Amino acid sequence: QKEVEQNSGPLSVPEGAIASLNCTYSDRGSQSFFWYRQYSGKSPELIMFIYSNGDKEDGRFTAQLNKASQYVSLLIRDSQPSDSATYLCAVKPTNAGKSTFGDGTTLTVKP
Amino acid sequence: DGGITQSPKYLFRKEGQNVTLSCEQNLNHDAMYWYRQDPGQGLRLIYYSQIVNDFQKGDIAEGYSVSREKKESFPLTVTSAQKNPTAFYLCASSPLAGGNQPQHFGDGTRLSIL
Numbered sequence A: 001q002k003e004v005e006q007n008s009g010p011l012s013v014p015e016g017a018i019a020s021l022n023c024t025y026s027d028r029g030s031q032s033f034f035w036y037r038q039y040s041g042k043s044p045e046l047i048m049f050i051y052s053n054g055d056k057e058d059g060r061f062t063a064q065l066n067k068a069s070q071y072v073s074l075l076i077r078d079s080q081p082s083d084s085a086t087y088l089c090a091v092k093p094t095n096a097g098k099s100t101f102g103d104g105t106t107l108t109v110k111p
Numbered sequence B: 001d002g003g004i005t006q007s008p009k010y011l012f013r014k015e016g017q018n019v020t021l022s023c024e025q026n027l028n029h030d031a032m033y034w035y036r037q038d039p040g041q042g043l044r045l046i047y048y049s050q051i052v053n054d055f056q057k058g059d060i061a062e063g064y065s066v067s068r069e070k071k072e073s074f075p076l077t078v079t080s081a082q083k084n085p086t087a088f089y090l091c092a093s094s095p096l097a098g099g100n101q102p103q104h105f106g107d108g109t110r111l112s113i114l
Helices: none
Strands: A004-006 A013-016 A019-025 A030-038 A045-050 A054-058 A060-066 A072-075 A084-094 A105-110 B004-007 B010-013 B019-027 B032-039 B043-051 B054-057 B064-066 B077-080 B088-092 B109-113
Touching: A004 A084, A013 A019, A019 A030, A019 A084, A019 A105, A019 B109, A030 A072, A030 B109, A045 A054, A045 A060, A045 A072, A072 A084, B004 B088, B010 B019, B019 B088, B043 B064
Parallel strands: A013 A105, B010 B109
Antiparallel strands: A004 A019, A019 A072, A030 A045, A030 A084, A054 A060, A060 A072, A084 A105, B004 B019, B019 B077, B032 B043, B032 B088, B043 B054, B064 B077, B088 B109
8 A cells, every 4th residue: 555645547627617536545644735736747836735633724725634544635616627637635743854756647628 | 947957968978988967956945855757657766865964775775876965955966886777857846754745846857768
């Protein structure tokens, strides 16, 4: 079992729909959770981070964390073609020097 | 502008040659990281450093070496022992290694074999 697992994808949604991206992790000591967006041929850019159970909203993006279920998700409301990218989930234990990344889920938003 | 600068953007390696990828940051971050990304894959950690003159191996350190002589700089050498070096190499930094701050990435270097 991988330490961080994401939907294999690809995920395709119509423009204006809600895209739901999921991530599970195996280390119960994980404390910090990050979502990165990576456009084809580019480097990852941070879009959301969450540390506490529950929801965190930032514009059209909502991160949801459930530590009991070891599950973190990213919802993108009103999806736009410009949201088409690969989304990487990263997990970091407290006081650890490194994060572990999932393999990413590729999202395509069709006009 | 503060940020992470990687150079060169593209690099070609001949058989048996060592090559060095540069990573410089002016964000005053303590921690720096090197990742490798193969097509369609996630990020795999090569090496990371939490403080000057100290670094730790990641998951795929074989065939690579690093140094951290200055806080701002964390160069990666791909040695001839790395038999499959073709990949996208990403350097990242974060304020404190032990904290919960996210990593920020440079623009990457694409390495290919001639």
